Amino acid sequence: MASFILRKAEPKDVSDILRLIKELAKFEEMEDQVILTEKDLLEDGFGDHPFYHCIVADVPKQHQSADSHVIIGFAMYYFTYDPWIGKLLYLEDFYVMKEFRGFGIGSEILKKLSQTAVRTRCSSMHFIVAEWNKPSIDFYKRRGASDLSLEEGWRLFKIDKQNLLKLLAILHAVQNGSTAERFV
Amino acid sequence: MEFTIRAATLEDCKDISRMILELAEYEKVSDQVKIAQRDLEQDGFSKNPFFHGIIAEVPEHLKSKEGHTKVGYSLYFYTYSSWKGRAVYMEDLYVMPEFRGKCIGKALMSKVSQLGLAAGCSQLNFTVLDWNKSSLDFYLKQGCWDVTSDLGYHCMRCEGDALEHLAQGDL
Numbered sequence: 379m380a381s382f383i384l385r386k387a388e389p390k391d392v393s394d395i396l397r398l399i400k401e402l403a404k405f406e407e408m409e410d411q412v413i414l415t416e417k418d419l420l421e422d423g424f425g426d427h428p429f430y431h432c433i434v435a436d437v438p439k440q441h442q443s444a445d446s447h448v449i450i451g452f453a454m455y456y457f458t459y460d461p462w463i464g465k466l467l468y469l470e471d472f473y474v475m476k477e478f479r480g481f482g483i484g485s486e487i488l489k490k491l492s493q494t495a496v497r498t499r500c501s502s503m504h505f506i507v508a509e510w511n512k513p514s515i516d517f518y519k520r521r522g523a524s525d526l527s528l529e530e531g532w533r534l535f536k537i538d539k540q541n542l543l544k545l546l547a548i549l550h551a552v553q554n555g556s557t558a559e560r561f562v
Numbered sequence: 563m564e565f566t567i568r569a570a571t572l573e574d575c576k577d578i579s580r581m582i583l584e585l586a587e588y589e590k591v592s593d594q595v596k597i598a599q600r601d602l603e604q605d606g607f608s609k610n611p612f613f614h615g616i617i618a619e620v621p622e623h624l625k626s627k628e629g630h631t632k633v634g635y636s637l638y639f640y641t642y643s644s645w646k647g648r649a650v651y652m653e654d655l656y657v658m659p660e661f662r663g664k665c666i667g668k669a670l671m672s673k674v675s676q677l678g679l680a681a682g683c684s685q686l687n688f689t690v691l692d693w694n695k696s697s698l699d700f701y702l703k704q705g706c707w708d709v710t711s712d713l714g715y716h717c718m719r720c721e722g723d724a725l726e727h728l729a730q731g732d733l
Binding site for chain 1: 578582586597602606610641642651685688690692701705706707714715723724
């Protein structure tokens with residue numbers, strides 16, 4: 379199977395994008411964590427100020443998957459910023475369906491992303507990988523990626539909405555104890 | 563201490579650049595800072611900004627030893643979780659040493675959180691260095707969790723020659 383195209387995702391692709399997001403999450407044993415809907419993807423990816431960008435891998439109908447899909451891979455990314463080096467490209471998700479691996483589709487997607495990063499003058503591409511995911515870690519290290527968590531001690535932290543609201547309440551209480559500050 | 567928290571403007575880039583360098587000098591890595599004031603102006607204040615800024619300012623009578631009234635900042639931007647949707651990432655949080663211990667850092671973080679929630683974000687993300695025990699403890703006490711520790715997710719980077727080779731398809 380040689381023919382596939384990589385293209386920018388369109389609004390009509392959101393159903394496939396969500397399907398592939400869930401497949402990847404299932405592989406990471408996190409399927410129940412996906413609460414995103416097609417509506418969210420549509421609103422957040424295709425408005426005036428998109429929160430993300432997406433590339434999809436499209437195969438001709440005669441090569442469709444066992445369950446009749448022609449969108450068989452995707453990458454979701456967005457731009458971030460490092461105040462020391464400037465613009466970065468952040469790779470949020472990157473996945474090719476199992477039956478379509480080994481044909482160079484993943485490598486082509488990565489190449490396209492890197493070209494986008496270089497073209498938009500990003501100095502680096504960042505992403506996260508689970509430490510148990512040895513094949514992926516090897517895939518990226520073979521291509522020159524470095525592990526910032528191991529090498530520089532960076533740990534990724536997350537606060538969810540419930541705790542964010544609690545944090546705000548604490549911070550407000552602290553601030554109300556301080557003298558004469560105001561928020562504009 | 564009296565201070566104001568407000569959105570950064572183009573005119574603040576000079577002070578933001580100064581404070582970025584202060585932080586880098588403190589960490590003894592100021593040679594790694596490639597971004598200048600004009601880059602911040604272009605990247606943060608054009609039609610499609612790559613980041614947003616918050617400034618902490620004190621009144622003139624409380625200015626720093628060198629005469630600065632802009633004494634802290636936070637840089638943040640919006641990201642996207644393929645599981646949960648809109649998120650906000652706090653990239654930098656800094657308060658000049660002589661103004662610490664007065665809740666300015668907490669106020670900056672609070673503002674970023676408020677703005678994130680207002681924009682429909684369901685999470686705030688940031689990174690902390692593993693040697694920074696006091697920060698790690700503070701965040702863990704606030705209900706944050708260490709994704710690197712708990713889920714084993716490592717932050718990876720592909721840059722410089724590696725990025726160029728990938729772009730050329732040298733696999």
